[in-house]
Amino acid sequence: MNSFPSPHLSWNVVTDVRALLEYPFMVQAFRAGLLVAVLAGVVGWFMVLRRQSFAGHTLAVVGFPGATAAVLIGVSSTYGFFAFSVGAAIFISMLPNAGGSRSAESAVVGTVQAFALAFGFLCYTWYGGFATSIGALLFGSFLGITTSQVGALVVVTLLAIGLLAAIGRPLYFATVDPDVALANGVPVQALGTTYLIVLGLTAGAVSQITGALLVFALLVAPAAAAQRISVRPHISLAWSVGLAISIVLISLTLSYYYPYPLGTFVTTIALLTYLIVRVVRR
Amino acid sequence: MTAIVRLENVAAEVGGRRLLSDVDLRVDAGEFVALLGPNGAGKSTLIRMLLGLHPVAAGRITVLDRLPAQARQDVGYLPQRRRFDPDLRVRASDLVRLGLDGNHWGFPLPFKRNRTAAERVSEVIELVAATAFADRPIGELSGGEQQRILIAQALVRRPQLLLLDEPLDSLDLPTQSSIAALLSDICTNQEVSIVMVAHDVNPIMSYLDRIAYLASGKAVVGTPAEVITGPTLSALYGTPIEVLHAADGSLVVVGQPEPPAVHSDRHHSDGHHHEYDRDPRRPHSH
Numbered sequence: 001m002n003s004f005p006s007p008h009l010s011w012n013v014v015t016d017v018r019a020l021l022e023y024p025f026m027v028q029a030f031r032a033g034l035l036v037a038v039l040a041g042v043v044g045w046f047m048v049l050r051r052q053s054f055a056g057h058t059l060a061v062v063g064f065p066g067a068t069a070a071v072l073i074g075v076s077s078t079y080g081f082f083a084f085s086v087g088a089a090i091f092i093s094m095l096p097n098a099g100g101s102r103s104a105e106s107a108v109v110g111t112v113q114a115f116a117l118a119f120g121f122l123c124y125t126w127y128g129g130f131a132t133s134i135g136a137l138l139f140g141s142f143l144g145i146t147t148s149q150v151g152a153l154v155v156v157t158l159l160a161i162g163l164l165a166a167i168g169r170p171l172y173f174a175t176v177d178p179d180v181a182l183a184n185g186v187p188v189q190a191l192g193t194t195y196l197i198v199l200g201l202t203a204g205a206v207s208q209i210t211g212a213l214l215v216f217a218l219l220v221a222p223a224a225a226a227q228r229i230s231v232r233p234h235i236s237l238a239w240s241v242g243l244a245i246s247i248v249l250i251s252l253t254l255s256y257y258y259p260y261p262l263g264t265f266v267t268t269i270a271l272l273t274y275l276i277v278r279v280v281r282r
Numbered sequence: 283m284t285a286i287v288r289l290e291n292v293a294a295e296v297g298g299r300r301l302l303s304d305v306d307l308r309v310d311a312g313e314f315v316a317l318l319g320p321n322g323a324g325k326s327t328l329i330r331m332l333l334g335l336h337p338v339a340a341g342r343i344t345v346l347d348r349l350p351a352q353a354r355q356d357v358g359y360l361p362q363r364r365r366f367d368p369d370l371r372v373r374a375s376d377l378v379r380l381g382l383d384g385n386h387w388g389f390p391l392p393f394k395r396n397r398t399a400a401e402r403v404s405e406v407i408e409l410v411a412a413t414a415f416a417d418r419p420i421g422e423l424s425g426g427e428q429q430r431i432l433i434a435q436a437l438v439r440r441p442q443l444l445l446l447d448e449p450l451d452s453l454d455l456p457t458q459s460s461i462a463a464l465l466s467d468i469c470t471n472q473e474v475s476i477v478m479v480a481h482d483v484n485p486i487m488s489y490l491d492r493i494a495y496l497a498s499g500k501a502v503v504g505t506p507a508e509v510i511t512g513p514t515l516s517a518l519y520g521t522p523i524e525v526l527h528a529a530d531g532s533l534v535v536v537g538q539p540e541p542p543a544v545h546s547d548r549h550h551s552d553g554h555h556h557e558y559d560r561d562p563r564r565p566h567s568h
Contacts, residue, residue, distance in 0.1 A: 049371075165389045173384030176372050179361035180435065183333050184385045185354055227371040231419050234392040236371070 009257045020256055028150060029142035029252055035153040036209045037218070037248040039160055041226075041241030043202040044219035046164070046195060048227060050175045053220055054106060055092060055196065058113045059203040060215035062088040065120030066204075067137050067212070072127045077137065078149050081212075082156070082204040088112070089200030093193040120212075140211035140263040142252055149208060156205045160198045167191055172233065209248070214263045218244055221270035225277040243273055284347055286311055286443050286475040287332060292341035294324045294331060300339065301327060305501040307494050309477060311442070314469045314489055317479045318509075319496035325479040326362060328496070329445050332477065333359055346442060353443075358436030362447035362479070365428060370421040374412065374431045377420055379403050381435035402438060409472075410434045410464060426457035430464070437468065444468070446478040450485055458485040465489070483510060484532040510535070 010016055020026050047056045066084025067077035092109060124134050135141075164171070173181040174188040182188045206215045226239035251265035287309035294302040301324035309315050317325045330336035331343055334351025345353035358381075382399055383390075390396075407416045410430040415423055420431060429449055436444055449465070450458045466489035469476050480486060483493070483506065493509045495502045497518050502509055509515075510533055515523040523537035 166387060168389030169380075169383070170385055170387060173380045176370070177377060177380060177384075177435075179363065180359060180381065181384060183335065183354065183357075183359040183361070184381070186385045231371050231373045231376075231417075233372075233376065 009253075016253075020253060025143060025145070026252075026256060028145040028147070030249070031150050032145045032153055033142070033209055033248040033252050034245060035150070035157045036206050037244040038241055039153075039157045039202050040206050040215075040218040041222050041244035042161060042164060042237065043199055044223035044244070045226065045237050045240040046171065046175065047199060047219055048223040049172075050195070052196075052199065053216070054109065056199055056203060056219050057216050058092070058109050058116075059085045059088050059196075059200045060207055060212050060219075061113050062116045063204050063207045063215075064137055064212035065116050065123060067207070068120045068123035068127070068134075072123045076146075076149070078152050078208060081207045082152075082201065084116075085204035085207070086197060086200040088116075089196040090193075093196045135261070136211065137207075138211045138213045139261055140209055140214055140266065142209065142255060142262050145208070153205055153208070156201050160201050160205075163194065163198055167194060171195055209262070210266050211263055214267055217263075217267040217270040218247065221274045222247060225274045228277045228281050247273065284311075285309065285344070286313070286346060287477065288342075288344045290342045292328075292331070292343055293339040294327045294336070295339040296324075296327055300499065302496060302499055302501065303340070305341070305494075305496075307501070307503055309443075309475050309492075311475055312469060312473050313491045314466060314476045314486075315478070315492045315494065316483060316486060316490050317477065317494050317496060318483055323496040325496055326447055329359075329447050329477070329479060332443075332445055333357065355439065356442045358439065358441035358444045358474075360432050360436045360444070360446045360449055362451065365425060365452075366421045366423075368421040370419065372420050373417055374420045374423060374427075375403060375407060375416040377431060378407060378416070378435045378438055381438045406434045406438045407431075409437065409468070424457075425453050426461060429453065429457075429461055433461075433464065433468070437472070437474070442474060444474050444476045444478075446476060448479050448481060451481060455485070462486045462489060487533070 021030070044056075047053060063081040063085040066080035066082075066087075068080070070077050070080025070083075095108060120137075121134075133141075136143075170181070170186045171191050171194075173184070174186050174191045178188050202219070203215050206218055210218055222243035223240045225243055226236040229239050230236040247266060247269045250269055251262055254260075254265045255262040285308045287307065289305050289307040292302070292305040292307075293300060294305075301322075305328070307315075317328060319325055327336055331338055332345055332350055333354060334349065343350055346356055379399065382402060383396075404413070404416075407413055410433050412427065412430040412434055415427050416431070420428060423431065433444075433446075433449070436446070444465075446465070450461060453461065462485045465476060465478070465486070468474055469489070478486070483490075487506055490506050492503060493506050495509050495515070495518060497515075498520060500518060502514055502518050504514075510525055512522075512524050515525065515535065515537070519537065521537060523535060526534045526536055528534055
């Protein structure tokens with residue numbers, strides 16, 4: 001941040017945007033941010049409906065040791081995030097009672113979550129200092145996003161959205177009304193597993209921008225606010241994506257102009273959005 | 283006339299334990315049949331067997347002359363359940379719509395309206411008199427309103443058979459009787475057969491064609507007047523049972539050392555027949 005001498009936010013939006021996009025690193029950040037926002041808006045919408053916030057948080061936290069372990073063995077942290085988050089998704093879905101009462105699995109998952117954080121820090125200690133700071137892995141950063149990272153995000157976004165588009169309706173049915181869905185021939189269990197893997201992919205992707213600990217803000221707040229705004233699925237899904245995009249774009253802009261961490265902006269704006277919607281639409 | 287449901291010498295097992303054996307039951311078109319009996323007698327298991335969700339331990343079940351799992355398209359199902367989460371932000375009418383095409387793959391696009399489907403949904407919602415609250419979130423509806431929506435959901439595919447698992451459970455008495463009247467109306471006017479699990483026979487008594495009373499691993503099938511009698515139930519349970527006729531026409535089944543519950547006792551979530559909660563095969567000193 002400091003290497004770019006104090007940019008100032010003016011009231012002229014056109015010059016502001018032009019100044020923002022002058023730097024290639026900022027363009028990359030916006031590309032990655034947009035992809036992540038769309039992904040979080042859609043996948044988070046189902047997560048809130050399915051009451052799987054805890055699972056979503058866990059999948060994100062588990063990405064942290066993935067990222068540090070990846071750096072330790074000399075691979076990009078991107079792959080570490082994805083490998084561990086998706087691996088954890090498969091593991092959780094194999095737990096007995098997965099998809100049923102979530103409280104039963106919460107003890108195991110909570111323990112694994114704590115271990116994951118500690119193990120991630122252990123990898124960090126073993127490596128003895130990082131090119132990427134541990135703060136960025138946990139709390140997000142928009143600096144130095146590479147073209148291959150954006151490429152990976154494009155692939156993951158297309159894959160996740162494509163999968164959800166294919167299973168959207170039966171997944172909605174299985175989420176809202178599992179007993180009747182099962183009786184109507186919907187493969188409730190298989191859909192739950194598929195969704196959890198999509199959630200793992202998403203958590204891994206969103207971590208690249210918000211950091212492992214703050215994935216939650218972007219997955220939950222826009223979706224929860226959107227479901228308050230409208231009970232119609234299409235409209236609230238559109239709101240969820242729109243809010244997520246706005247949160248990311250505003251946060252990236254602010255963190256370009258002000259010397260505070262990106263994660264702070266994302267979580268603050270997300271929280272404010274949710275609170276405002278909650279108050280306006282009780 | 284072909285039978286809608288046919289059970290021949292059917293046995294049911296749960297976790298290796300035999301719950302029921304030698305059950306024979308035939309349900310014809312437009313009939314309203316109740317499954318009664320104590321908790322754990324196998325009523326819900328029987329419903330799940332009729333859906334093809336639970337294996338048949340012995341004997342033979344056909345639904346619409348097909349194996350149960352192959353008849354699901356023509357069967358509407360209302361599972362036993364608690365109420366929906368008050369925070370669930372899903373419109374009641376969307377829930378009904380899911381009953382129609384929720385099992386189709388893909389994602390419904392907003393600009394590709396399916397007029398026939400939308401019309402069927404509003405038609406069935408009107409049929410259960412739920413139009414006034416169909417656009418509200420399901421979690422905000424009262425128990426009786428939710429039950430009407432769920433009946434609409436079960437009916438939306440024009441099934442020939444409705445399988446209802448305790449649809450009157452945890453509703454207050456006036457709501458119980460209005461839902462019971464609605465079901466009877468559906469049965470006669472829509473020519474749908476209904477097989478319904480009930481904890482209390484009284485709200486549906488006057489509408490029923492037949493009762494299958496499950497207890498002690500057996501079933502007795504007949505008209506309400508044949509089945510809900512002291513001698514029949516005594517023979518089924520193997521212990522003396524008395525059926526009392528209350529002044530309002532309702533029946534109270536008495537037979538265990540516990541004090542019999544009265545009909546107005548509706549504050550207990552598990553209904554009136556407290557004596558049913560006990561294992562009826564246990565020997566009683568009477």
